[in-house]
Amino acid sequence: MILIQRFVLGLIMAGALVAPAHARLQVFACEPEWAWLVTELLPSAQVFTATHARQDPHYVEARPGLIAAMRRADLAVCTGASLEAGWLPMLQQRSGNRRVQPGATGLFMAADHVTLRHDHDHVHIDRTLGDVHPEGDPHFQLDPGRLAVVAAALAQRLMVLQPEEALSIQRRSLQWQANWARHQARWRVAAAQLQGLAVVTQHSSFDYLLYWLGVEKRADLEPKPGLPPTASHLRDLLVQLQRTPAQGILVASYQNERPAVWLSQQTGLPYAVVPATVDERSGHGDMVGLIDYLIATLAGFRTLPE
């Protein structure tokens, strides 16, 4: 009997060596904003970020390196709403990792926790409208309100996956929400000074933030969602902007800046190429700092002589 007990004890100890109880949670973040959020809530997590601010998140390839990272993940945090439709399903399928398959606790889709805006007024949608997502516009990564909702849901999920860290995640989550509310109040004050501002952007990369701030999106450099700007569309914009002027042009780091530059030269409007998500490399690794920076950029459009 004692021998059996020892054997069982030995097995348990061996198991403990192989899989330590407090293993760091391996997280696969589809976009940098979710990597940032996971780190805010669970600093001990080992986070792999699949994309960065200088990549178009629609057109990422299911590269071998990403499959390998997905294979190791305990949790995948992605936007959803078809933003990653061109690559995420392939990563899930090729990784053979059951923890991150559809319906598993290890797959967290941020869009499942918020209501999305629809960037079109049509009841019936089809692809003549461009590459529209029937679920709604998935580019809500800069929306202060929706980010808070996602952060709360993500904290819950992290607590399920790391029960031994639940208390500290809970504490961090409450702290985070309180801080975030303070920043939101600050941004509301700043937004008051942006009232009446209208800008031109490319794609819906900044729509949620602009809407939150009360800044009008006057025009889009893309003729239709997902289609690159064309010369004829830019000429139309030129005419449109003479009738209804805007104060600046905002494009994301991953977009080709040439159409914005051309329109800027033709109209004399200032343009800015800014990251549409947190970007360590350009010094905007923190979302609070990034939103501050974007608000300052927009405020700059107002103060610049037209």
Next chain:
Amino acid sequence: MKSLRLLPLSIALSAAAALPAYADPMNPSISLILDGYYKSGTTALSERESGFGLGHTELTLSAPVDDMFFGQLTAVLDNHHGHTEIEIEEAFIQTLRLPYGLSLKAGRFLSQVGYLNSRHMHDDDFVERPAAYRAMLGSHYFDDGVQLNLVLPTAFYWQIGVELFNGSQLTGGHSHEDVGVFTLNTRLGADLGESHSWQLGLSYLHKDGHDHDHDHDHDHDHDHVHAAQYTGEHLYIADLVWKWSPAGNTRQQQLVLSGEFLYATDPIENARSGDYHRGWYGSAVYRFHPQWQVGARYGQADLKDAHGDHFHGDQRIRETDLMVSWQHSHFSTLRLQYTHQDTVGFNHDDQVVTLQYVMSLGAHGAHAY
């Protein structure tokens, strides 16, 4: 502190409410590919006849069956000499819940040997598969069987797979075994910095039985071909893909270099060591604008014209393709391709120009690397 004691319960409750809902669980995703072309002449071992024609009209339905299985059907509509055939190219289920990075596929599916073979043809950058593929795999080899894959938890990508097929699609029904074909395959790959990525694949395909009453008149009475005509007992494939995009932003700019080498031994019973089929290709495709791609491909196939237990001689294809393609949106492609062929043992034109459209309607599935 009292409220904290209730925490585990509250966590469990909210977690149940927060599980993601999968989009449209009751309706499979439907995807339709429309492929049409005009071809100025004939090419060797081609599935596409000259003149106006339809290519791969493909209808795909797929969805998770439940939380354990995924299912997919790919039906291809072919039109030959006024007859419409419906061909089941894929009808498989795949597991979603096996441990240790394992996944099992069963049914009919594209074999994962080589680089191009497991990809759907509408993803290709050229109108047709390389000559070596057309000759030795029938453009794409699919069959009925099972596939087991293992992805190792390594820092780089390392996949090992084995497939068992009944072999009827490759042996022309000549195999008397239940398992007429089996394959072994491994893939390695990784990123190099944020701009480069690569993948290397090695595959082996074993075929049981030899093609005794090989169609003597292939290429003579009609000029399109389906099945692999140049097979051997042992097929070895090595493939390498290298991709480059500045900062990994593939939408704006991307260069894709790929190449494969195929080598099939023992094409007939009692073959000698010099009796083999061999082919390779190298391809470069460059996207210089979100809507524009140019590409060049060169390929060779050195084949033996096997008939029963003897050869009728050597056959050879040297093929150069140049293409330019334009994508209005992610869902529509127009392609112009110039093909030059230099061959021995085939009847066809030296120079062929093809204009092709490939359109994707409905769900647009994720692409493989």
